[in-house]
Amino acid sequence: MDIFPNDDFPTLERNGKTFVQVCHSTDVLRRKGTRVEFDEELQIAIFRVGERLHAVSNICPHNHSPLLHEGEINTEDCTISCPMHGWTYSLHTGRHTSSSHSHVKVYDVFEEHELVYLEKPQPVEVEWKW
């Protein structure tokens, strides 16, 4: 599922952060990522692992590919593997599992009353290399 939030999406403040109500809990499936695109450079992938949601940047730093939402979820070690070349990131920390030089940003996400709230991302400077 792809979601394109705009200013009409409800928000709430919690712990000093702004959260956007992006979808219903049932929209985030167990074996498939949900892509939330605030703009081309601000895409976030939400994953359901067990009872928890995780949110990371959808853009793989290897090739700047916005495809992590289509990656393979490993529920045992809570990682996501990019479908392009297999780079794998922890959904807890965003760190690449075998390189200290690569990571994806992690965002706060939570469910309340069957709704999913995602931390509103701040604009980012593109920092990627081929």
Ligand code: FES
């Ligand atoms: S673009 Fe993700 S591993 Fe290459």
